[in-house]
Amino acid sequence: MRENPPPPTTTPDLARGEIAESSTSKNRTGSSEPFPGPTENPSPFPDQVLENVLENVLHFLSFRKDRNAASLLHLKRMSVTDEDLRLVADSFASFRELLLVCCEGFGTPGLAAIASKCRLLKVLELVESVIEVEDDEEVDWVSCFPNEGQTHLESLAFDCVECPVNFEALEGLVARSPNLKKLRLNRSVSMVQLHRLMLRAPQLTHLGTGSFSANENVDQEPDYASAFAACRSLVCLSGFREIWPDYLPAIYPVCANLTSLNFSYADVNAEQLKSVICHCHKLQILWVLDSIRDEGLQAVAATCKDLRELRVFPVDAREETEGPVSEVGFEAISQGCRKLESILFFCQTMTNAAVIAMSKNCPDLVVFRLCIIGVYRPDAVTQEPMDEGFGAIVMNCKKLTRLAVSGLLTDRAFEYIGRYGKLVRTLSVAFAGDTDTGLKYVLEGCPNLQKLEIRDSPFGDGALRSGLHHYYNMRFLWMSSCKLTRQACQEVAQALPHMVLEVINNDGDAVDDVEILYMYRSLDGPRNDTPENEGAGKGEVEIEATMSIG
Amino acid sequence: MNEMTRNERESSEERKLELRLAPPGVENWFKTNNKQRDYDYDYESKLSLSTTNYFSNTNNTSFLHFPSNKPIVRGKESSSSQTCCPKSVELQNGDNKVTAVSNTSQKRTAPGAVVGWPPIRSFRKNLATSSNSKASQPESHTQQHNKVAGKKPIDNNYGKGLFVKINMDGVPIGRKVDLNAYDSYQNLSSAVDELFRGLLKAQRDSSGCGGNKEEEEKVISGLLDGSGEYTLVYEDNEGDRMLVGDVPWHMFVSTVKRLRVLKSTELSAFT
Numbered sequence: 001m002r003e004n005p006p007p008p009t010t011t012p013d014l015a016r017g018e019i020a021e022s023s024t025s026k027n028r029t030g031s032s033e034p035f036p037g038p039t040e041n042p043s044p045f046p047d048q049v050l051e052n053v054l055e056n057v058l059h060f061l062s063f064r065k066d067r068n069a070a071s072l073l074h075l076k077r078m079s080v081t082d083e084d085l086r087l088v089a090d091s092f093a094s095f096r097e098l099l100l101v102c103c104e105g106f107g108t109p110g111l112a113a114i115a116s117k118c119r120l121l122k123v124l125e126l127v128e129s130v131i132e133v134e135d136d137e138e139v140d141w142v143s144c145f146p147n148e149g150q151t152h153l154e155s156l157a158f159d160c161v162e163c164p165v166n167f168e169a170l171e172g173l174v175a176r177s178p179n180l181k182k183l184r185l186n187r188s189v190s191m192v193q194l195h196r197l198m199l200r201a202p203q204l205t206h207l208g209t210g211s212f213s214a215n216e217n218v219d220q221e222p223d224y225a226s227a228f229a230a231c232r233s234l235v236c237l238s239g240f241r242e243i244w245p246d247y248l249p250a251i252y253p254v255c256a257n258l259t260s261l262n263f264s265y266a267d268v269n270a271e272q273l274k275s276v277i278c279h280c281h282k283l284q285i286l287w288v289l290d291s292i293r294d295e296g297l298q299a300v301a302a303t304c305k306d307l308r309e310l311r312v313f314p315v316d317a318r319e320e321t322e323g324p325v326s327e328v329g330f331e332a333i334s335q336g337c338r339k340l341e342s343i344l345f346f347c348q349t350m351t352n353a354a355v356i357a358m359s360k361n362c363p364d365l366v367v368f369r370l371c372i373i374g375v376y377r378p379d380a381v382t383q384e385p386m387d388e389g390f391g392a393i394v395m396n397c398k399k400l401t402r403l404a405v406s407g408l409l410t411d412r413a414f415e416y417i418g419r420y421g422k423l424v425r426t427l428s429v430a431f432a433g434d435t436d437t438g439l440k441y442v443l444e445g446c447p448n449l450q451k452l453e454i455r456d457s458p459f460g461d462g463a464l465r466s467g468l469h470h471y472y473n474m475r476f477l478w479m480s481s482c483k484l485t486r487q488a489c490q491e492v493a494q495a496l497p498h499m500v501l502e503v504i505n506n507d508g509d510a511v512d513d514v515e516i517l518y519m520y521r522s523l524d525g526p527r528n529d530t531p532e533n534e535g536a537g538k539g540e541v542e543i544e545a546t547m548s549i550g
Numbered sequence: 551m552n553e554m555t556r557n558e559r560e561s562s563e564e565r566k567l568e569l570r571l572a573p574p575g576v577e578n579w580f581k582t583n584n585k586q587r588d589y590d591y592d593y594e595s596k597l598s599l600s601t602t603n604y605f606s607n608t609n610n611t612s613f614l615h616f617p618s619n620k621p622i623v624r625g626k627e628s629s630s631s632q633t634c635c636p637k638s639v640e641l642q643n644g645d646n647k648v649t650a651v652s653n654t655s656q657k658r659t660a661p662g663a664v665v666g667w668p669p670i671r672s673f674r675k676n677l678a679t680s681s682n683s684k685a686s687q688p689e690s691h692t693q694q695h696n697k698v699a700g701k702k703p704i705d706n707n708y709g710k711g712l713f714v715k716i717n718m719d720g721v722p723i724g725r726k727v728d729l730n731a732y733d734s735y736q737n738l739s740s741a742v743d744e745l746f747r748g749l750l751k752a753q754r755d756s757s758g759c760g761g762n763k764e765e766e767e768k769v770i771s772g773l774l775d776g777s778g779e780y781t782l783v784y785e786d787n788e789g790d791r792m793l794v795g796d797v798p799w800h801m802f803v804s805t806v807k808r809l810r811v812l813k814s815t816e817l818s819a820f821t
Contacts, residue, residue, distance in 0.1 A: 128673060160673075244798075264674070269733070291733075316730070317668055317675055346668060373668045430667065 071096040078103050085110030089117035097123040107132040108139040108163065115144035125157040125184075133163045143169040153177040157184035159208045159239060164188035174200045181233075184208025187241035191224065198227040207231070209239030212247055212266075224250035238262035245272045255279030262287045264313050270295035277303055287311040290325040290346065297329030301336025309342040319374045323348030327380065334358035342367035349380035350407060355389030359396035368393050369404035375431040375456075378408040385409055391416030394424070401448075404428035414438035418445025426451040439463035443470055453478040461488035464517075468495055476520040484514040492519070712803065718746045718811035719780070721753050729803050735774055735795050742782060742811060743770040773811065781814045 071094060080103045088095065095118040100106075108131065114124065142165045145151060151173065158165070165188060174180060174197050181204060185194065189210030198204070224247060228234070234254045243266040258280050263273070264287040273288065273296040283304040288296070290312050300307070310333060312325055325347050331354040333340070340362040350372050358365075370390075378385055386407035394400060394417050401423050405413065409432035417424065418441030425448050433439065439459040442449065443466050452474065460483035471477065471492075486503065493501045504516040717724040725745045732738045751767045772778020774795045782794040786805045794802070794809070 128671070130673070267733075313670065313674060314668070317670055319664075346670070371668050375664060375667065428669075430669075 072099075073097065074099040074101075075103055076101040079105040080110070081105050082107055082110035082113070086113040089113040092118070094120045096120055099123065099125045099127070100129050101127040102129060104130040105132070107134065107137060108141045108161075109137060111141035111158075111161075112139045112144040115141050116146075119146060120152055122152050122179075123155040124153070125155055125182075126160055127157060129160050131161045131163070138163055140166045140169065142166050142173060145169075145173050147172070149176065151177045152179065154179045155182035155206075156180065157182060157208065159184040159186050159210075159241075161186045167193050171196060171200065177201075178203075180204065182206035182236075185210035185239060187211040187239075191244075191247060192222065195222045195224055195227050198231060202230045203233060204231050205233045206236040206260075207234055207239070209237065209241075211242040212240045212244065213242040214244045214247070225253055229253035232257075234258070236260040236262075240266035243268065248272055248276055251276065252279060256281065258283055260285040263292075264289060264311065267291045267315060269293070270299070274299040280304060281306070283307055285309045287313070289313050289315050290323060291315050293324040294326055294329035294332070297325060298332040298336075301332040304337060306339060307333075307337040308339055310337070310340065311344040312346060313344075314346040314373065317346075317373065320348050321374075323373070327351040327354035330354045331357050334361040338362060339364060341365060344369040344371075344404075346371045346373060348373050349377060350386065350389070351381050352379045352384065352386060352389035352392075353381070355386070356392040359389075359392035363397060364399060365393070365397040366399050367402040368397065368400060369402070369428070370406055371404065372407040375406075376408045377406075385413070387413040387416065391420070394420040398423070400424060402426040405432060406430060407432075410434050411438035411441070414441040418442050421446050423448055425449065427453070429454040429457055431456045433457045433459060436460055436463035436466075440466040443467035447473075449473075450475045452476075454480070454482060456481040458483055461485055464488050464492060468492065471496055471499055471519065472521065474521070476518065478516075478518050479514075480516040482514075482517075484517055485512050486514055487512070489514055489517055714806060714808050716742065716745070716809035716811065718750065719813045719816065721746060721749045723749060725749075727809065729806065734799055735802075738794075739773045739782065742773060742809075746770060746811065770811075772814075776814060776817075779814060780811050781817055782809065783812055783817075784809045 071092070073088060073095070074097070078100075080100060085106055086109075088098070090113075095114075098114060098118075098121070103126075111124075111126075111131075114121065153173070156173075156177075165186065167189070170189075171193075174183065180201055183197065183201060183204055184206070185197070185208050187210055189197075191210075191212060191214065194210050194212070198207070228250055231254060235257055237251065237254070237258060237260070240263060245268055248268070252275075255276060256279050259282055261276075261280065261283060262285075267289055269291055270293045273292040277283075277296075277299050280303060284306055286300060286304065286307060286309070288300075288311070292300075297312070300310070314323070316323075325345075327347075327350050330345060330347070330350065333343075334354070334357050338361055340358075341364050343358075343362075343365065344367075347370075350370065355370065372386070379389075386405075387410055390403075390405050390409070390413050394403070400421065403417070403421065403424055403426070405417075405428070411434045414433055415438075417427070421427075421442075422445075424446050427442065427446070427449060429452075436459055438457075439454070440463050442452070443463070447470075449470065450473070453476075455478075459479065464479075464484055465488065467477070489501055489503050493499065498521060499519055500522045502516075502518040503514050504518065505511060505513075506515055712729040713726045714729060715724050716727050727738075727741060727745065729738070732741060747767045747770055750770065770778065770780055773780055773782040784792055784794050784802075784806045785808045786792050787807055789807075791810075797805075
């Protein structure tokens with residue numbers, strides 16, 4: 001299970017700003033601080049950011065000694081090119097950890113550079129990133145790790161890499177990595193191959209199983225369950241990318257110790273899930289597909305009393321009148337999993353009663369994200385809006401910091417959020433609310449609001465203005481398909497010189513209505529990379545405000 | 551895959567608004583799979599309907615994604631197809647159930663195919679469906695990127711079903727069935743029964759055989775084991791006629807091109 005990387009110790013954009021502005025300062029050394037990676041800040045056009053950052057860092061760390069100290073790179077939602085990775089590999093000889101989460105723009109050549117040059121590499125983790133695969137450029141990166149001697153590898157995660165890997169090289173690598181604790185394979189690795197790797201690495205604590213699927217022709221299948229049983233330290237299982245359910249019993253021996261199980265790529269039904277989950281008494285994190293149905297959720301509720309985080313993803317994301325999970329399973333979870341702290345739940349229908357029940361049964365909730373796929377869906381039973389349910393959540397869950405709402409919602413829901421959601425930092429809104437008043441409640445009532453994203457909701461200029469007192473405290477505001485006008489955006493830009501406002505319209509022509517407003521703090525200068533207008537269909541990005549530091 | 555059981559699917563269909571066209575004297579002759587909403591609201595807002603989509607490549611269920619994506623025009627515009635009547639009316643075999651829609655003051659029409667909703671990463675969407683059918687090519691994040699940068703609207707995979715033609719001996723009109731909606735041969739077999747039962751009866755009535763028009767529709771059973779009057783076969787991606795049921799379901803779905811319901815007595819002609 002992929003947990004979020006530890007946050008940088010300094011506010012990322014400020015740190016970046018320091019680097020960009022005061023390049024003569026010698027106070028910054030790489031040392032053991034996590035590299036100030038950007039988080040949700042938008043990257044300007046792909047090539048620029050990482051290069052800029054790296055160049056600046058290299059500028060400081062001009063002494064080899066200092067460069068040796070730079071050892072960690074955690075990047076999230078960045079565009080990273082092969083060149084960037086080569087630069088890292090070349091510049092930082094004693095590089096230890098590379099973590100790329102939700103990144104894109106690089107491919108196997110970049111990985112090869114890291115593998116071959118970073119001889120002290122302990123961690124190479126590619127999480128939900130997109131690895132470009134172009135046939136003529138595909139490189140056997142696994143073979144690029146040193147061929148002899150033991151490696152320092154502790155964690156190797158490449159489950160998101162779509163192209164096949166050289167299994168022989170991989171097996172050799174695993175055999176030479178006595179410290180390897182976390183191994184997450186991609187789906188080119190078959191069941192038989194998985195077995196061989198597990199025999200080499202019984203010390204694993206985290207395993208991503210690859211395809212977990214039947215080969216075409218297997219003469220004699222090895223004893224998979226024994227291999228799993230031999231991994232006595234296994235606490236986290238993921239993968240199952242093309243799961244062949246007949247193989248599920250193989251994991252029974254490790255279920256009792258599992259704290260984290262990611263079945264979110266495994267299309268298993270209720271029965272199949274139950275056969276596994278009934279052993280998982282220690283489970284704290286569970287990601288599943290809604291193929292398990294309400295019945296599966298009930299089984300989870302019955303067994304996983306220690307559950308802290310649950311994510312239920314839809315197999316079929318289309319809007320339907322009914323779906324395989326509903327308020328029934330949702331309420332069962334709330335009854336059984338009282339320690340729940342974080343939930344992400346996709347469903348077709350929901351009721352206020354079930355949400356209210358969860359608000360009362362699970363007071364420790366910090367993250368509550370309910371996505372009713374059908375837009376404007378009211379309570380399935382009463383046909384009322386979902387205001388009361390979400391209201392109960394902000395009222396009763398006193399630790400709540402992240403909230404995503406859905407379903408039919410009136411301004412009343414936002415009144416509740418403004419009144420009770422005092423700790424809320426991140427709020428996601430879609431197809432909700434009636435008037436400006438709704439958004440005003442939130443902007444005026446939530447002092448800790450940092451990230452606000454809204455789409456397709458009837459909030460306009462009045463609402464936008466009502467947040468002027470607060471926007472400097474925020475990381476970003478995103479409003480799309482709302483009722484904003486260009487004029488109001490310009491007013492806000494002028495009132496807040498330290499914010500960058502981007503107004504993006506689909507049409508090349510300047511229209512009064514704003515389709516997308518994206519506003520964020522930045523210490524960097526004004527953007528100078530507005531794209532050329534190429535006619536209809538291209539977006540137009542405007543830089544409305546400038547940045548200055550005293 | 552939609553794993554709704556038959557019961558749930560039936561009740562789900564009950565809640566859908568069904569259009570009925572039928573020759574005189576025949577019920578259930580032609581059912582459309584009508585995806586109309588239960589909830590009809592007039593879309594009063596002045597929002598521009600040619601809205602953009604910035605969310606197709608959402609990360610981690612947030613709306614934001616790589617900002618270098620250009621906005622895309624939303625697929626279908628809303629309204630007219632959705633608002634027919636203010637109540638959702640169910641007609642099933644003569645029973646009239648009327649479900650009143652909420653009396654809230656909100657009036658808005660749920661849009662048609664909403665691009666970028668729900669906020670699931672396309673990475674995850676593609677992978678969930680690609681193992682079920684090879685017909686929907688998993689698009690890489692980058693491919694969607696490129697599509698965005700160009701002028702075409704994004705093709706969200708989540709709209710794709712795996713529709714194959716299915717014909718039945720003795721019935722001149724064929725049907726289409728979405729294989730992604732089923733997860734087993736059993737479910738498919740039931741669906742075939744539902745699809746053709748009425749048509750088959752209509753055919754028999756009109757051809758004058760089986761004299762009694764009040765006769766119940768006959769269930770089409772035994773499609774998979776040779777025990778019934780009809781047997782289900784399919785044409786695979788190599789053009790061969792195959793008996794349905796030999797290979798694992800997911801393998802079947804990835805190779806099937808069309809289906810056929812043959813009279814079991816005709817089978818020997820193909821073996």
